[in-house]
Amino acid sequence: MPLTRTLFLPLRIISLFTLFFFAAGHIQAQQLAGDWEGKIGPYTSIIHMKWDSAQKRYTGTLDSPDQGGYGLPITDIILKQDSIVINADLIKGIALGVVTDQEKITGTWRQPSFNMDVTLNKTSGKTYRAYRPQHPLPPFPYRSQEVSYFSEDKQVRFGGTLTLPAQGNAFPAVILISGSGPQDRDGRIFDHKPFLVIADHLTRHGIAVLRVDDRGVRATKGDFANATSANFVKDVLAGVTYLKTRKEINPLKIGLIGHSEGGSIAPMVAAGNKEIAFIVLLAAPGITGKEILLTQNKAMFLSAGSDSLSVAVYMKLFERILDDCLQQSDSATASNITKQHLLEWQQSAPPEVVKQLGMQDAKAANTITAGLVKSFRQPWMQYFLTHDPAPPLTKVQCPVLAINGSKDLQVMAGPNLAAIKQALQQGGNKHFETMEMKGLNHLFQTANTGNLREYSTITETFSPQVLDIMTTWILKAVSH
CATH class of the missing domain: 3.40.50.1820 (Alpha/Beta hydrolase fold, catalytic domain)
Structure with missing residues (x-):
């Protein structure tokens, strides 16, 4: 489960955009307080939910022990009738859905190129530590x-x-x-x-x-x-x-x-x-940095099993957005030009590839590209790219x-x-x-x-x- 920026960078592990969708039942305030654990692909993930009685709302954090991520802030946990929304801005994550009962949440995790079934079970908040035999232990010489x-x-x-x-x-x-x-x-x-x-x-x-x-x-x-x-x-x-x-x-x-x-x-x-x-x-x-970003994204997608045509089509859009963000003097202009290039790309790219990448829906595609623009315009990224x-x-x-x-x-x-x-x-x-x-x-x-x-x-x-x-x-x- 990706933890940081909305693109691949040296060392950091990142994805383009992350959406969680869960499905089913009826719940009331305070019933979800506790720890919820499940697998997002190969990664164990734990959502810690707390009920703030003064504010009448949930707060929470997210752990991904397999990735060494602990205490990642959850922006919002919204409970409305039979649905729940969990929004984690830091990792561009959104969980939408409802709870089957007080002990289980089931649903689907979506990324641009694939969907994945997800089940979260309420746990006792176990502490995970992976086996790392090279880590030295005291006493030291x-x-x-x-x-x-x-x-x-x-x-x-x-x-x-x-x-x-x-x-x-x-x-x-x-x-x-x-x-x-x-x-x-x-x-x-x-x-x-x-x-x-x-x-x-x-x-x-x-x-x-x-x-x-x-x-x-x-x-x-x-x-x-x-x-x-x-x-x-x-x-x-x-x-x-x-x-x-x-x-x-x-x-x-x-x-x-x-x-x-x-x-x-x-x-x-x-x-x-x-x-x-x-x-x-x-x-x-x-x-x-620009050359690194292009070569690593292509290599990552191919390694993950994406076909060469889809990768080539997507990389054309990716590089166009990257150049837009480097060439424009302000984020607003870069964003407007990016939207124009996104529309042109959607119309010219093979429909089956656009669909496979999850970019056929205008709202989803704009959300993805907006995340890229935001990342590319950050001071660190501008320096890195050039x-x-x-x-x-x-x-x-x-x-x-x-x-x-x-x-x-x-x-x-x-x-x-x-x-x-x-x-x-x-x-x-x-x-x-x-x-x-x-x-x-x-x-x-x-x-x-x-x-x-x-x-x-x-x-x-x-x-x-x-x-x-x-x-x-x-x-x-x-x-x-």
Whole structure:
């Protein structure tokens, strides 16, 4: 079940538009209070409903444990006669229908390309934790400290964890940089904690690691919604400044590890910056955000089983909307032009494809495209779509290790590694390696297909082979 933006982005798991429809019976106020659990496709989902007696209305939250999503806000829960409406704006989700009895809700879940029967059963509010054998458990053979520091302008207070080898000083250190979307210091996704696993492995081998909550997450303050990659560059630099104050850290051996969008931010920090000793790029973009979005959407739909004709027809509309949002100076104009292009597309596209995509209904189609326009016009997205990673990469002179997985459908290895290599060569960098790791997905899990549906079902959090490669490479890079 998709949790965030209305399109696929690096790292974040997203869908175009989500509708829930449930069917049947008669209920009264307060009877639905409690926890409701069911499967949305392969994902366990839990809706927590509470009755607010003062306001005479329901409130609630949504959990998707398989995707690592907990406490997602529900905007409205409306009970009217024998029907219920559940609206979750954050994930563009709407549940419509009625309850068969006080213990069960049945109905259908719809997306543009398919429908799915759904049953929610009232439960006792169980706590789910997926099996994640790589997650380290205390006691640790190293020091782990909660730390805090401020941005240069004192507007953002960061909270994170610094892990240090058990004894000694002047250690090499790395800062972990997360991919797109607000993430905590462990990089938690689908109940995996890849940054925790990476930090544990590196620190056991003599490398200090700083991992930090993103803006607006857990112990870090600040505004994430209106921030762009340019802001996140400043956040990383604040971390570098902090590490230089620690006597345990060698200030000449501070490097960066960036995943996905973080792999685009790391070169921006390191470009012309002699304070950065090395960078490791994991599933990093080498091409523009627009190119990534187009290639990943096409790959995702094909991997999900959509036929090539439907994908080609839809991608024509998708790119047209994307261009409309980039070319227009304001959202209102972009929205009006998008509606015009949607109508033209509906009239020219094969009717059977339009129907298969669920775009034949004018209201539904406009809702889908409106969601895309809203997402494409956000500050972060505008920056992402137009940012070219090549110019910063040409200015990076420190050692660089770039690794992508062969089954990564979000930031595909071939075009991105080739572009990274070309930019580094153009800039005259003599100390870099690019590697395509067979069988690994975007999260660096050993995967069958690389499809997003596998992320939560794979027990491996992060490839042990890549952990060893990074560790060996970093220790070699800082030994000179």
